[in-house]
Amino acid sequence: MGMTMTQKILAAHAGKQEVRAGQLILAEVDMVLGNDITAPVAVREFEKIGIDKVFDTAKVAIVPDHFTPNKDIKSAEQCKMIREFSKRQGIEHYFEIGEMGIEHALLPEKGLVAAGEVVIGADSHTCTYGALGAFSTGVGSTDMAAGMAVGKAWFKVPPAIKFTLTGKPSQWVSGKDIILHIIGMIGVDGALYSSMEFAGDGIAHLSMDDRFTMANMAIEAGAKNGIFPVDHKTISYLAEHADRSYTAYAPDDDAEYVREYVIDLASLRPTVSFPHLPDNTRTIDEVGDVPIDQVVIGSCTNGRIEDLRIAASILKGRKAAKGMRLIIFPATQKIWKQALQEGLLEIFVDAGAAVSTPTCGPCLGGHMGILAEGERAVATTNRNFVGRMGHPKSEVYLASPAVAAASALTGKITGPDALDHTIGRNQADES
Amino acid sequence: MKAKGSVFRYGDNVDTDVIIPARYLNTSDPKELAQHCMEDIDEAFITQVKKGDIIVADKNFGCGSSREHAPIAIKASGISCVIACTFARIFYRNALNIGLPILECPEAASGIASGDEVEVDFDTGTITNLSTQESWKAEPFPEFMQELIKADGLIHYIRQGGMD
Numbered sequence: 167m168g169m170t171m172t173q174k175i176l177a178a179h180a181g182k183q184e185v186r187a188g189q190l191i192l193a194e195v196d197m198v199l200g201n202d203i204t205a206p207v208a209v210r211e212f213e214k215i216g217i218d219k220v221f222d223t224a225k226v227a228i229v230p231d232h233f234t235p236n237k238d239i240k241s242a243e244q245c246k247m248i249r250e251f252s253k254r255q256g257i258e259h260y261f262e263i264g265e266m267g268i269e270h271a272l273l274p275e276k277g278l279v280a281a282g283e284v285v286i287g288a289d290s291h292t293c294t295y296g297a298l299g300a301f302s303t304g305v306g307s308t309d310m311a312a313g314m315a316v317g318k319a320w321f322k323v324p325p326a327i328k329f330t331l332t333g334k335p336s337q338w339v340s341g342k343d344i345i346l347h348i349i350g351m352i353g354v355d356g357a358l359y360s361s362m363e364f365a366g367d368g369i370a371h372l373s374m375d376d377r378f379t380m381a382n383m384a385i386e387a388g389a390k391n392g393i394f395p396v397d398h399k400t401i402s403y404l405a406e407h408a409d410r411s412y413t414a415y416a417p418d419d420d421a422e423y424v425r426e427y428v429i430d431l432a433s434l435r436p437t438v439s440f441p442h443l444p445d446n447t448r449t450i451d452e453v454g455d456v457p458i459d460q461v462v463i464g465s466c467t468n469g470r471i472e473d474l475r476i477a478a479s480i481l482k483g484r485k486a487a488k489g490m491r492l493i494i495f496p497a498t499q500k501i502w503k504q505a506l507q508e509g510l511l512e513i514f515v516d517a518g519a520a521v522s523t524p525t526c527g528p529c530l531g532g533h534m535g536i537l538a539e540g541e542r543a544v545a546t547t548n549r550n551f552v553g554r555m556g557h558p559k560s561e562v563y564l565a566s567p568a569v570a571a572a573s574a575l576t577g578k579i580t581g582p583d584a585l586d587h588t589i590g591r592n593q594a595d596e597s
Numbered sequence: 598m599k600a601k602g603s604v605f606r607y608g609d610n611v612d613t614d615v616i617i618p619a620r621y622l623n624t625s626d627p628k629e630l631a632q633h634c635m636e637d638i639d640e641a642f643i644t645q646v647k648k649g650d651i652i653v654a655d656k657n658f659g660c661g662s663s664r665e666h667a668p669i670a671i672k673a674s675g676i677s678c679v680i681a682c683t684f685a686r687i688f689y690r691n692a693l694n695i696g697l698p699i700l701e702c703p704e705a706a707s708g709i710a711s712g713d714e715v716e717v718d719f720d721t722g723t724i725t726n727l728s729t730q731e732s733w734k735a736e737p738f739p740e741f742m743q744e745l746i747k748a749d750g751l752i753h754y755i756r757q758g759g760m761d
């Protein structure tokens with residue numbers, strides 16, 4: 167019996183010829199990640215182990231991104247603790263304000279993850295790097311501490327679910343719509359404990375940014391990881407960002423999948439997740455009339471340059487609806503600068519947006535855009551749980567950057583293809 | 598080892614954002630976190646919970662964020678054990694890694710109601726509903742995980758040379 171891509175990577179890192187679903191293994195890790203919420207707990211646990219030095223100062227990344235720039239005294243103390251730890255330990259990949267970004271956009275951009283590698287991160291969206299053909303998964307702070315100490319982690323080898331993507335998505339259907347569609351189809355625990363392995367000729371139509379978005383949300387289906395095959399787009403991304411050799415794994419022909427789905431990308435529509443679970447999806451044609459107070463474009467899911475370009479293409483020369491709060495946060499400093507150079511920031515500001523420095527901020531209800539009781543937001547983030555973006559009685563609707571931008575213009579959930587007509591009419595009203 | 602207490606009963610997909618909302622994550626002090634445990638779905642929880650009490654839930658308990666603050670808050674609130682039909686995977690490993698006992702047992706979950714008195718025997722995996730006198734057996738942990746639990750979590754396990 168053959169192995170899946172995930173199983174091959176895990177076998178290689180456990181020093182084994184073969185692993186099987188369900189087997190417990192100890193694997194070497196290539197990168198251990200933590201942020202300003204999870205790393206402080208990990209540092210305390212690390213110090214209990216009684217090992218003085220991290221296993222490899224080049225294989226630990228610490229990114230203060232959740233409550234930064236520090237939102238209050240307590241978060242400043244947490245950041246101070248991990249800053250001092252990183253300094254004491256000589257951690258090479260500690261990123262301060264001014265060079266940082268949201269961890270899952272930052273690591274690939276800095277070339278800290280490559281195909282075939284094993285990455286653990288004390289953050290559930292660590293699964294993002296599956297877009298690069300790596301095995302990456304979210305763990306807790308204790309796992310991070312152990313990883314920093316011994317460079318290893320324990321894993322139960324996951325069974326796999328195969329998603330064969332065929333055809334070409336239509337103009338306004340992005341990676342976000344595809345993954346929301348999949349989560350709506352299989353449920354928030356539809357891939358529990360499993361790896362989501364993507365395959366099929368449809369992948370060729372997906373940019374790296376689309377793939378990052380999709381792998382990012384594998385955890386929203388309960389998956390251990392999501393993984394894409396390595397193709398020419400992956401290879402040129404890695405050539406541009408990661409200056410080292412790597413291994414591209416491919417699944418065996420007789421790899422075992424517990425379930426298989428075939429998805430015709432051409433048949434998909436822009437998709438929105440209604441409160442309070444990501445699997446509560448509707449196509450844009452089914453949303454009805456949902457007025458909103460705030461739009462958030464950004465996060466580790468959709469804060470990359472392509473996301474900003476799409477939003478800008480819709481917002482260009484137009485104004486957000488009266489009373490709408492439009493918040494845009496590019497995911498990294500580099501993306502922010504690129505958006506500046508391409509003129510996107512000016513388009514956003516002219517449209518009435520507040521453009522933030524990179525931060526997780528509103529995505530987790532941290533700061534910079536908290537919702538009050540009864541308020542509704544359309545967000546390009548990944549979770550719409552109760553209270554996720556603020557008051558327990560507020561509501562978050564998950565959507566693509568295109569839908570979010572279009573909704574900011576009309577003040578209610580709107581698909582970009584409905585826009586020309588609507589906006590034309592609004593503008594006529596104003597004149 | 599045994600646990601005994603009265604039950605707080607929850608449904609499907611209890612996520613880590615409601616177990617401990619992000620607005621309180623600017624601290625990692627277990628006692629402070631426990632003050633806000635379950636606040637967004639059950640305000641009464643923290644005023645009513647007694648040492649030894651048990652949480653019982655349906656499927657996918659602990660889904661969402663990887664915050665270890667969630668099992669830490671539950672443990673620090675006095676809860677002795679969580680029983681659910683299924684657990685989200687990061688919560689599952691975090692609970693084992695910090696030494697919060699958890700058991701997967703769909704049959705027991707459906708046979709236990711809010712306020713029932715329940716006893717759990719971790720050595721045998723036996724769950725008894727003292728209020729109805731029904732009992733069930735949870736799947737025992739694989740050997741490696743039993744070793745983790747015996748060592749009282751991953752950190753102690755490493756100290757004992759378990760990851761060499």
Ligand code: SF4
Binds near residue numbers: 269
């Ligand atoms: S942007 Fe949101 S989902 Fe992504 S790491 Fe930050 S808080 Fe988590």
